[in-house]
Amino acid sequence: MMDLPVLEKKTMRAIYIEQHQPVDQLTVREVPIPAAKSGDVLVEIEAAGINPSDVASVEGRFPNAVLPRIVGRDFAGKVVKGEAALIGAEVWGSGGDLGITRNGTHAEYLAISSAAIAPRPRNLTPEEAAVIGVPFVTAFSALLRLGQLKKGEWVIVSGAAGAVGQAAIQLARHQGAHVIALIRNASEQRVANLAVEAIAESEQGNLEEVARRVTGGRGADLALNGVGASVFAALLGALATGGRMVVYSAAGGREFPLDILSFYRNQNVLLGLDTQKLDARACAGILKEIAPWFESGALKSSVVAERVPLTDATAAYGRVAAGKAGKIVLIMDGTKASEGPHETAKIS
DSSP: OEESSOOOOOEEEEEEESSOOOGGGOOEEEEEOOOOOTTEEEEEEEEEEEOHHHHHHHHTOOTTOOSSEEOOOOEEEEEEEESGGGTTOEEEEOOSSBTTTBOOSSBSEEEEEGGGOEEOOTTOOHHHHHTTHHHHHHHHIIIIIISOOOTTOEEEEETTTSHHHHHHHHHHHHTTOEEEEEESSGGGGGGGGSOOSEEEETTTTOHHHHHHHHTTTSOEEEEEESSOHHHHHHHHHTEEEEEEEEEOOOTTOSOOOOOHHHHHHTTOEEEEOOGGGSOHHHHHHHHHHHHHHHHTTSSOOOOEEEEEEGGGHHHHHHHHHTTOSSEEEEESSGGGGTTOTTOOOOOO
16 A cells, blocks of 8 residues: 555544534534545545535434434545555546545545445536535436436436436437426526526416426426426426436425326336445445546536635535535635635636
8 A cells, every 4th residue: 555645644623423412503513533444545636526415414414324423425536545556646536425424525534445436527626526426416417327227219308407307408408309498487497598498487387287398298207306206296297108207305395195097007117226325335436437428528527616615614514514606625624715605716
């Protein structure tokens, strides 16, 4: 096992929790730098995105979470210890286990299996790479792994103004599919800047009318439900005979009464996706698969709304919890974000 450089520090800064708590009570603490066991690498974290699931993790909304732990799922960094061939490699990663059932990424260093890292696309900055994991892994799994989206099919993307929704729109278009974006209301029309065939608004209740109109009365082949019960009926009603729905969130409600007769007569298919069950190794496989699409320019990273030093993580978590638009990324080296937590870096 080799080091680059030889680590002289024994401790690191991290968001380390001993109990679940509101995000405004988070503190950055000094903890020991983790040991890289045989088969592991030690990654020096350069940037780490904050996802809504990280807020849920801190607040204790994952039933199988362990304590104490370092939180955080997504990261981009550089290998500084481990197999000689990997030393200095620029990597990225994500995982449903990271920050929930094991120590996560909101820290200066991460010890992780060498099989759970992926080479970072050369044209992505650490900040851009650090906000791709959860959104694109979720969208890829829902569209391509479970949804089996095919070229020429019609797909409805709910929550289309959010990070997962926008990732799904890019992936669907890359696969040659046609997209109907479902947003809440006109204030989310920024999604219209993306290439979609139609936009429906859940507050207007016009999804089925829009879907039938643009598909010649047939309906959509696939619907992504990233909201929950509040849009379930609308998505189901907008599907074609034999249409599929993939559900990956219940933020908008957990229960919905299902007309089973109508469901089976329409030959609909209902699929559930829990990305927490995709550990860091599984996510590394997905990131390796989509990396060439970022390198070619076919896919773009989510917009980084703010670059925040780790020392100001409490305020950053608060803004994610409040639903602030755009991705917020933690920078581990404070000198890279010397202008403070409100520095904004727009990345196209």
